[in-house]
Amino acid sequence: MEILAPAGNLEKLKYALLYGADAVYTATNRFGLRAKAGNLSLEELKEATEFCHSLNKKIYVTVNIFAHNRHLVDLPEYVEDLEKIGIDAVIVSDPGVFQVVKEHSNLAIHISTQANVVSWKSAEFWHSLGAERVILARELTFDEIVEMADKVPQVELEMFVHGAMCIAYSGRCLLSAFFNNRSANLGECTQPCRWKYFLMEETRPNEFFPITEDEFGTYIMNSKDLNLINRLTDIYKAGVASIKIEGRMKSLHYVSNVTRVYRNVLNRIQEGKDIPESFIEELNNVSHRVYTEAFYAGFNDQDTQFYENSAYIRDYKYIGKVLHKTDNLVKIQILNKFEVGDEIEIIFPDIDNDIVFTVNTLYSEDMQKITFTKPNTNAFIELQGNIPEYGLVRKRI
Ligand code: SF4
Structure with a gap:
């Protein structure tokens, strides 16, 4: 399969x-x-x-x-x-x-x-x-x-x-074409099924009545x-x-x-x-x-259906990907900020290889000691030993 x-x-x-x-x-x-x-x-x-x-x-x-x-x-x-x-x-x-x-x-x-x-x-x-x-x-x-x-x-x-x-x-859906003139059937869906809807009587434009299917009520189309x-x-x-x-x-x-x-x-x-x-x-x-x-x-x-809201559940922040590993350093392409003292994880294709550790020492690309990283830069973390290829780095929020 x-x-x-x-x-x-x-x-x-x-x-x-x-x-x-x-x-x-x-x-x-x-x-x-x-x-x-x-x-x-x-x-x-x-x-x-x-x-x-x-x-x-x-x-x-x-x-x-x-x-x-x-x-x-x-x-x-x-x-x-x-x-x-x-x-x-x-x-x-x-x-x-x-x-x-x-x-x-x-x-x-x-x-x-x-x-x-x-x-x-x-x-x-x-x-x-x-x-x-x-x-x-x-x-x-x-x-x-x-x-x-x-x-x-x-x-x-x-x-x-x-x-x-x-x-x-x-x-097969017309919602997006109807609301935004962006047809889902031509690849342009703007996901109006995730929006929050109220009922409005046409002569009372500022009065919004909640639509309630059960005790949660409003996101009636949010799967x-x-x-x-x-x-x-x-x-x-x-x-x-x-x-x-x-x-x-x-x-x-x-x-x-x-x-x-x-x-x-x-x-x-x-x-x-x-x-x-x-x-x-x-x-x-x-x-x-x-x-x-x-x-x-x-x-x-x-x-x-989930009627409470259409928000995503996010427990982790993606930090970046491992570019290179030497004996004691791992080079990371940074997408999101992290800092010395943070506990971070590196995940790998084989789940059993995942590692969790606290960042003790951090260097910029030109090997200056730094206390935090900036997005869209490269940085080095001190980490002893070998790790598998293709690691992705993340941090629990
Ligand atoms: S994501 Fe929502 S709005 Fe877009 S095609 Fe599917 S049901 Fe329609």
Whole structure:
């Protein structure tokens, strides 16, 4: 079973792979949803593809807008460029885009969750047209997924296991287009489902009445975040081809940490080992909303929405990444400030290697002793001994 991680930019793509993803999905600045994610230029996509393939891993590119006639003008050339670069598949939701990809390339096609596949017959339909994989709608129960895997074993099934949810049917949503003229279906969602809503009678413009569904009341469209880590054993046994982590807009720390948790837990499942509770709890150490298992065991609306607010839970501040380690110094590219006396953590792809220590001595890049770091500089911390590669540094808030 493949672990598929989001890659909002080249750096996140590399860390997602180094932290345990088997494949990444990304977009260029054309034809993919998530217009505000970093997104790659074609040159960067080429570099990304070469990096993925050097590790024997895969890269998929989203071309999942709902295309109007005007979008079709440049699409054939774009599809041909993607094929020349050598990506492993395109992710498509619109039948017109599907047709263009078929006519202008031999690229493998994955059907996007935006296509709302919720039955084995629908999966069979897309496969009969030439799709290799179907990314299931998030609105399916586990039993439905098991039945699909059983009935259409010839179709690769991919399912979301972690990340933000939409209130609308797998992203088919008009809220953002309606409020801001920014269409979610063209990758420009401004997330109005997270806003706080009141009721106003049209002739009393300054009187706002709270909307109350229950004792919490107001964030009626704010979904909790999906987290299926505790269901991974069953998902693994069900015959799902790929498990997907949402979040091309998320931080480097988020993508790396969530990916490694799923990697470390899946490794232990495959080796028949116990899973330490601390591995599961790592998912609380990234910025997230309250978690839910959503539709997994059947729809339960008391468990899927969070009515109090739409704020993220943040227990850690990401400080930066380890650039280099000598015998007694570790060089860090600083993103956020920390100071002498702080307790900090360095995390690594293997959770068992994580270290926690107090910063006693700190140097600037030109080896002057300093008491605190400044963002967007490099600094050295005194630390004896070896550490693994690709460390990320964070501090509990
Ligand atoms: S407004 Fe909310 S529900 Fe609609 S597409 Fe955006 S994130 Fe999804």
